[in-house]
Amino acid sequence: MSAIDYQELIPNNVNLSEDKTLKRALEHWQPNYVQWWKDVGPKDSNESEVYLRTAVSVDPQGWATFGHVKMPDYRWGIFMNDQIADRKVGFGEQLGRDVWQEVPGEHRANLRRIIVTQGDTEPASVEQQRHLGLTAPSMYDLRNLYQVNVEEGRHLWAMVFLLHKYFGRDGREEGDALLDRRSGDANNPRILGAFNEQTPDWLSFFMFTYFTDRDGKFQLAALAESAFDPLSRTTKFMLTEEAHHMFVGESGISRVVQRTCQVMNELKTDDPAKLRAAGVIDLPTVQRYLNFHYSVTIDLFGADESSNAAIFYNSGLKGRYEETKRTDDHRLTNQTYKVLEVKNGTLQEKEVPMLNALNEVLRDDYITDSVAGVERWNRVITKAGIDAKLTVPHKAFNRKIGALAGLKLSPQGQVVSDVEFAANQDKWLPSASDRAYVASLMGRVVEPGKFANWIAPPALGINRQPVDFEYVRFH
Numbered sequence: 503m504s505a506i507d508y509q510e511l512i513p514n515n516v517n518l519s520e521d522k523t524l525k526r527a528l529e530h531w532q533p534n535y536v537q538w539w540k541d542v543g544p545k546d547s548n549e550s551e552v553y554l555r556t557a558v559s560v561d562p563q564g565w566a567t568f569g570h571v572k573m574p575d576y577r578w579g580i581f582m583n584d585q586i587a588d589r590k591v592g593f594g595e596q597l598g599r600d601v602w603q604e605v606p607g608e609h610r611a612n613l614r615r616i617i618v619t620q621g622d623t624e625p626a627s628v629e630q631q632r633h634l635g636l637t638a639p640s641m642y643d644l645r646n647l648y649q650v651n652v653e654e655g656r657h658l659w660a661m662v663f664l665l666h667k668y669f670g671r672d673g674r675e676e677g678d679a680l681l682d683r684r685s686g687d688a689n690n691p692r693i694l695g696a697f698n699e700q701t702p703d704w705l706s707f708f709m710f711t712y713f714t715d716r717d718g719k720f721q722l723a724a725l726a727e728s729a730f731d732p733l734s735r736t737t738k739f740m741l742t743e744e745a746h747h748m749f750v751g752e753s754g755i756s757r758v759v760q761r762t763c764q765v766m767n768e769l770k771t772d773d774p775a776k777l778r779a780a781g782v783i784d785l786p787t788v789q790r791y792l793n794f795h796y797s798v799t800i801d802l803f804g805a806d807e808s809s810n811a812a813i814f815y816n817s818g819l820k821g822r823y824e825e826t827k828r829t830d831d832h833r834l835t836n837q838t839y840k841v842l843e844v845k846n847g848t849l850q851e852k853e854v855p856m857l858n859a860l861n862e863v864l865r866d867d868y869i870t871d872s873v874a875g876v877e878r879w880n881r882v883i884t885k886a887g888i889d890a891k892l893t894v895p896h897k898a899f900n901r902k903i904g905a906l907a908g909l910k911l912s913p914q915g916q917v918v919s920d921v922e923f924a925a926n927q928d929k930w931l932p933s934a935s936d937r938a939y940v941a942s943l944m945g946r947v948v949e950p951g952k953f954a955n956w957i958a959p960p961a962l963g964i965n966r967q968p969v970d971f972e973y974v975r976f977h
């Protein structure tokens with residue numbers, strides 16, 4: 503395993519000291535990055551010492567150490583997995599040929615676009631979450647928020663490294679632009695829709711880290727198959743970090759549900775009004791947040807039919823999820839896939855060439871993975887002896903991208919009229935009053951071991967520390 507050099511100004515395992523030009527360019531970008539962090543990173547957090555993990559190796563066993571650090575001093579760096587000797591292209595027209603260590607001229611524009619689009623999501627989520635520290639439900643949760651934030655910052659480093667090293671001057675310009683765009687800014691927004699939405703409260707944050715960070719997992723997994731080997735090695739290491747982000751979301755919602763069920767049992771009621779009076783989040787509200795975050799996130803996979811997706815696959819830029827584990831021909835030229843369309847007022851399946859449907863293939867793999875966690879939330883409900891269930895909505899529900907965009911559908915997938923949709927919208931998606939209620943619960947609880955009333959404590963602390971450990975030292 504290539505060890506990480508922490509003597510350098512920029513920690514790395516990519517022999518940065520041997521490439522003076524690149525090193526200088528990145529050292530020039532670094533203060534701008536730290537300035538960006540101070541400007542739009544976690545609010546009022548620069549003096550706090552946070553119990554964070556920092557990567558020290560890319561060995562899956564023991565790759566991180568834990569310790570209290572001030573976030574602006576976090577050792578953001580450049581890490582990639584070790585090169586696999588004789589790695590071959592695993593799919594598309596170049597199947598079986600050597601992978602690329604440099605960017606082929608004919609794929610330069612597409613690769614740059616892929617890397618910039620991925621890179622843009624990383625700082626965007628930090629910006630979206632910047633106010634959440636002010637309303638953390640516990641010190642434990644505050645630390646997890648900050649951990650996610652510093653690692654999203656590191657993911658930006660990962661993409662900027664690729665841009666600087668392999669794309670020359672345009673790469674450096676893209677690196678600067680990644681620090682200039684702002685989530686939700688009318689004039690210079692982030693690239694993808696979901697990353698311009700607000701993350702106004704912790705229920706949204708947990709849904710975001712469960713659903714939207716999982717989109718990250720699938721995009722990164724598809725890029726980890728890339729014929730462009732540095733992109734593959736970089737994204738593989740990012741996936742190691744990503745697992746914790748989804749854990750924060752899954753366990754966060756699980757603890758919300760657990761607490762709600764506890765109060766439902768105490769009060770012997772499922773009446774949302776009574777549960778709200780008791781200060782917990784009723785399950786129908788959890789369901790509406792779920793419907794929103796799920797539908798916004800599955801839009802991130804793009805149009806269900808896309809000639810770009812076919813080009814990216816054919817040319818070896820982006821594979822499928824777990825491409826190398828699949829047993830088909832990895833070319834897909836004669837295969838078809840089912841996508842949805844509306845015909846005569848109902849949703850119907852149609853067969854299209856699979857190469858054009860690869861966004862849909864990745865979306866469907868994502869859906870399978872998402873549903874599994876929702877079932878784990880349902881086990882919390884069942885265990886409490888309560889007869890209720892959370893479900894993901896139909897995949898055509900509330901879509902804004904692709905052939906299904908703008909369709910009026912119930913969460914169950916029934917096509918409905920505009921009037922019917924309007925009449926039910928507040929049952930299907932978070933209403934203004936849901937959001938106001940959830941916002942009303944958001945008060946800062948940061949005494950070690952104390953938790954806000956609307957969420958259960960976790961079963962375990964971080965890195966085998968007790969739950970009431972001082973995860974954040976305020977100054």
Ligand SMILES: [Fe+2]
Pocket residue numbers: 624653654657718
């Ligand atoms: Fe990320």
Ligand SMILES: [Fe+2]
Pocket residue numbers: 654715718744747
């Ligand atoms: Fe993430």
